[in-house]
Amino acid sequence: MNEGRPVRAARSLATLDDVESGDHVCQFLEPAENIVEYSRAFVADGVLFGDKLVIVGTDDRPAPEIAGAPARVVLDPARLDGSALLAAVRREAASAGREGFRALRVLRHVTADHRDDGRRETMLQSELDLEEFAADSGAMVLCTYQPADWDPPTLDQVRCVHPHHVGSRPAAPEFRVYTTGEGRWTVSGVIDSEGAPAFGAVLRGLVAHAATLRLICHDLEFFDAAGMRALADAARCLPERVVIIEGANETVRLSWGLSGYAVPEVPVVMVP
Known part of the structure; x- marks a missing residue:
């Protein structure tokens, strides 16, 4: 089938x-x-x-x-x-x-x-x-x-x-999170202060059921400070899990570090 x-x-x-x-x-x-x-x-x-x-x-x-x-x-x-x-x-x-x-x-x-x-x-x-x-x-x-x-x-x-x-x-939120197989979840669109609460809730649901959560972000157009904070907070909920962000652009990766989230207490790994 x-x-x-x-x-x-x-x-x-x-x-x-x-x-x-x-x-x-x-x-x-x-x-x-x-x-x-x-x-x-x-x-x-x-x-x-x-x-x-x-x-x-x-x-x-x-x-x-x-x-x-x-x-x-x-x-x-x-x-x-x-x-x-x-x-x-x-x-x-x-x-x-x-x-x-x-x-x-x-x-x-x-x-x-x-x-x-x-x-x-x-x-x-x-x-x-x-x-x-x-x-x-x-x-x-x-x-x-x-x-x-x-x-x-x-x-x-x-x-x-x-x-x-x-x-x-639908107008809001302007992002989608959907699975593309083998433990991979694609994130597309725009995550800003309006969509950050929904994004955080989705991440908490996913992190709770996966030892390693892989988010594919090649189609993520915009990711602001509120979205990053939602990501960090969700990852900290279950510190024994790991969230891998794959395909985020250089600006996002740099902003993540400058915001102080690139620390062991936040189990998020960003890769090109």
Whole structure:
């Protein structure tokens, strides 16, 4: 199921018809917009290509009824913690090929009722897990949010860990963190004082689950003092871990040292 996938890169999608293997897509809807109807193209393409559908969310918002719709599995996040939910999705991906499906499509309806008591860290970790899952398995993952249900800091974190978006690219934060395989996470865009809190939260989530975290920063356009401070603070949270910054430009590397962060207490290594 995961052979021949294209190299992952952040991009905006004009419609859900443009979703490809390994994509982790974020879609934001206004309160008046119907999640089920806006998911129709995603489900219809599953019918066309012979994909299996997994719905993450209670079945009070069922998938659109489409003739010949693929077999679907509904997973209720209220009854599964983050790790159990991810394990369940992985099991469906593993079985899809044996059952004769081309691939797995995950349709995640993220509503206010499913935000795990408002714990922002849990929500962010679940998105990081799904990001790795999409990249590793070649599954297509669509996460649908209605911004009115969420506070701005949570939405910032959600945006920046989805490399793919439907419609115009959200204005803030202006950076993306996404996996490109083998323990490598690519960072692209601009990290300034506006995006630094989300960047720090993402790093804390990643550092907590990797002995060595490698961030690929060739596509990082701007990295200001607030972003560097967020990086240093996240690295200091777990000093036994190592964060490797690969591809940061000479200005960033020089500024890091001049800011006093190039010390053993901050386990960050910067390489060209």
